[in-house]
Amino acid sequence: MTYHNGNNGHHDHALADVDEREYETLIIQGRGKLEGMSYHSDAAIEDAVRVILKQIGENPEREGLQKTPSRVAKMYAELTAGYHIDPDALINEAVFSVGYDEMVLVKNIEFSSLCEHHMLPFMGRVHVAYIPNGRVVGLSKIPRIVEMFARRLQVQERMTVQIADFINQRLEPLGVAVVAEGVHMCAVMRGVKKAGATMVTSAMRGVFRDDPKTRSEFMAHIERG
Numbered sequence: 001m002t003y004h005n006g007n008n009g010h011h012d013h014a015l016a017d018v019d020e021r022e023y024e025t026l027i028i029q030g031r032g033k034l035e036g037m038s039y040h041s042d043a044a045i046e047d048a049v050r051v052i053l054k055q056i057g058e059n060p061e062r063e064g065l066q067k068t069p070s071r072v073a074k075m076y077a078e079l080t081a082g083y084h085i086d087p088d089a090l091i092n093e094a095v096f097s098v099g100y101d102e103m104v105l106v107k108n109i110e111f112s113s114l115c116e117h118h119m120l121p122f123m124g125r126v127h128v129a130y131i132p133n134g135r136v137v138g139l140s141k142i143p144r145i146v147e148m149f150a151r152r153l154q155v156q157e158r159m160t161v162q163i164a165d166f167i168n169q170r171l172e173p174l175g176v177a178v179v180a181e182g183v184h185m186c187a188v189m190r191g192v193k194k195a196g197a198t199m200v201t202s203a204m205r206g207v208f209r210d211d212p213k214t215r216s217e218f219m220a221h222i223e224r225g
């Protein structure tokens with residue numbers, strides 16, 4: 001839909017210059033992968049950033065800001081690349097049959113994401129454990145799975161659950177545990193301004209949910225740092 005201001009056919013604001021179909025195409029062009037692909041800029045995002053710059057009282061044409069709209073557009077392509085990752089390509093058949101049924105734990109996986117409420121970063125660490133049921137996944141794939149769900153607009157709870165459910169579906173293990181610890185810039189830089197507060201979320205599936213001993217073994221591992 002386009003909006004006209006009614007007098008000379010000019011649009012009210014820059015975003016309205018792009019109709020919806022065009023806008024979708026631009027979004028698709030703007031997508032990026034986590035690596036191995038350059039990020040394209042997105043004209044509609046650039047226009048929107050120029051509007052924001054003007055509205056906060058800045059001059060988008062001044063030297064330091066001239067390239068900012070295209071930088072921001074590329075930045076969003078990178079920070080939201082997780083929407084466009086193909087989970088099958090990510091796993092790349094790196095699921096192996098192994099007769100190992102003890103806990104596999106990958107801890108201190110760093111993540112950064114954007115909160116969906118303010119589009120400000122939240123970042124921290126994720127710890128992932130599972131107990132295989134005949135199948136294990138390539139070690140590097142666990143941080144990649146975390147990235148796929150972090151590089152979207154998120155709430156930390158949903159990111160945590162998505163990581164757990166994805167591993168649960170792909171490996172059908174005896175259990176999965178995911179704990180995320182995040183610091184939210186929307187609570188640090190603005191609003192309540194609580195710099196020291198960390199949010200901890202968890203998702204437990206299978207034996208981690210049903211068996212307190214397995215769960216506390218996992219918690220003991222991650223509390224050790």
Ligand SMILES: Nc1nc2c(ncn2[C@@H]2O[C@H](COP(=O)(O)OP(=O)(O)OP(=O)(O)O)[C@@H](O)[C@H]2O)c(=O)[nH]1
Nearest residue numbers: 115116117122154155156157184186187190191192
């Ligand atoms: N549960 C949860 N809340 C989040 C997350 N990221 C941001 N929030 C919160 O989402 C809430 C949005 O609340 P609103 O009252 O709609 O927004 P607001 O007026 O900006 O709120 P304040 O931050 O309290 O100033 C805030 O309490 C944020 O701290 C997250 O990952 N999980």
Ligand SMILES: [Zn+2]
Nearest residue numbers: 115117118186
């Ligand atoms: Zn927020």
